[in-house]
């Protein structure tokens with residue numbers, strides 16, 4: 001009888017350790033495989049992008065140290081779920097999913113691009129608004145990394161003053177303070193929702209316009225109807241719902257069927273150290289730009 005119990009015990013021990021050992025081995029293999037796939041996709045991407053047309057993606061290795069929740073599987077930079085797309089390191093005219101916004105919908109001040117699905121939804125919303133006597137005019141749309149870098153560096157170096165005629169280079173010698181001051185209304189290159197082809201600015205870039213007269217009518221119409229067409233205001237008034245990020249922007253609207261997925265992708269994959277390639281980029285980790293600004297939006301726009 002004792003021999004029988006000893007045999008059973010030995011068998012149980014063998015099964016227990018054998019199985020857990022195997023499980024450990026499998027998990028090691030799958031982590032390694034995931035890294036290999038990720039590296040291969042980034043290499044494939046670097047090979048396929050023509051030199052000189054797009055700013056390089058600076059630190060793909062940072063992806064390896066932070067395993068994403070949703071794995072990076074894109075092999076093509078035109079894929080939505082790719083760091084290059086997320087950080088705006090491409091030109092809209094070279095992207096197959098981007099289109100020129102009809103001039104009649106804009107202030108006519110240049111050529112505006114958006115993702116084709118954003119244009120389609122905005123066209124329907126614009127028509128509905130016109131039927132209600134409200135005109136929605138796009139005054140800014142897609143901006144790529146290089147465009148945002150030009151805006152940012154002009155402010156960083158004091159060539160362009162901030163609101164209140166403040167020269168940021170003189171007023172804020174500390175890099176983190178200077179970044180926070182610019183970030184009240186301007187995005188750091190690589191973190192702007194305008195990189196995504198989903199976000200646009202309407203009519204006037206001042207909150208006061210939307211607080212009386214025709215502007216108030218526009219804002220009330222948007223609050224009542226925009227969600228029906230997939231649009232949401234990401235930068236609402238700061239408060240318990242939205243403690244961090246940019247100041248309120250009543251003019252900035254986002255097409256959430258795409259941008260909510262990109263926000264989730266950013267949360268899983270974008271790291272402060274990946275925000276680089278411009279003057280003052282070292283402040284990105286100091287101010288935790290991804291957590292506080294990229295993710296510091298109206299929670300309604302994440303649905």
Ligand SMILES: [Zn+2]
Nearest residue numbers: 194200201252
């Ligand atoms: Zn905007």
